[in-house]
Amino acid sequence: MLLNRCLFICLILMAVSITTLRAQEAAHDHGHEDLPSLGIAKIIPTQGNKVRGILRLVQKGDQLKVIGRIYNLTPGEHGFHIHTFGDQRGGDGKSTGGHYDRHGHDHGAPGAKSHAGDLGNIKANDEGLAEVNVTVEGTALHFILGRAFVIHAAKDDLKSQPSGDAGARVATGVIGIGNPDFVWKKPE
Numbered sequence: 447m448l449l450n451r452c453l454f455i456c457l458i459l460m461a462v463s464i465t466t467l468r469a470q471e472a473a474h475d476h477g478h479e480d481l482p483s484l485g486i487a488k489i490i491p492t493q494g495n496k497v498r499g500i501l502r503l504v505q506k507g508d509q510l511k512v513i514g515r516i517y518n519l520t521p522g523e524h525g526f527h528i529h530t531f532g533d534q535r536g537g538d539g540k541s542t543g544g545h546y547d548r549h550g551h552d553h554g555a556p557g558a559k560s561h562a563g564d565l566g567n568i569k570a571n572d573e574g575l576a577e578v579n580v581t582v583e584g585t586a587l588h589f590i591l592g593r594a595f596v597i598h599a600a601k602d603d604l605k606s607q608p609s610g611d612a613g614a615r616v617a618t619g620v621i622g623i624g625n626p627d628f629v630w631k632k633p634e
């Protein structure tokens with residue numbers, strides 16, 4: 447009789463603790479934390495250059511867009527890439543490493559068969575301003591956070607290996623998580 451009562455109480459206690467655990471789990475089950483949808487990169491010149499700008503990144507579902515303005519370029523086309531490292535040591539932009547590449551692809555025009563960081567060229571007008579509005583394929587904002595945009599002195603020919611023969615790195619910008627209160631302002 448005593449044993450039965452003990453067993454009964456034990457079972458009740460177990461049921462209560464399981465229910466409590468479940469409730470705690472439910473309370474902590476936020477699913478996956480939301481991935482970032484806004485990114486920002488302040489583009490600053492490498493040594494001896496004046497190229498500056500702001501690039502915003504917007505992830506909507508599977509689509510990643512890069513929108514912004516780059517100033518003080520020489521008129522014409524300039525290679526535009528995401529390089530592997532958000533490392534701006536040194537004055538020449540070289541510590542950003544090579545093009546960001548997820549799949550061992552060759553360099554090329556933007557698309558599924560080239561480096562994920564191959565964004566082609568941006569084109570500056572006679573005032574040296576390039577308006578950027580590109581869709582990035584083959585990656586997502588959370589994969590490129592902490593990496594860097596690099597703008598080159600010359601045009602990316604979209605075929606030379608490993609980097610399109612685009613010449614020196616005239617500006618770099620590390621990609622961070624964007625503040626939603628962004629207001630456009632020309633960079634100093």
Ligand SMILES: [Cu+2]
Binds near residue numbers: 525526528597609
């Ligand atoms: Cu590059």
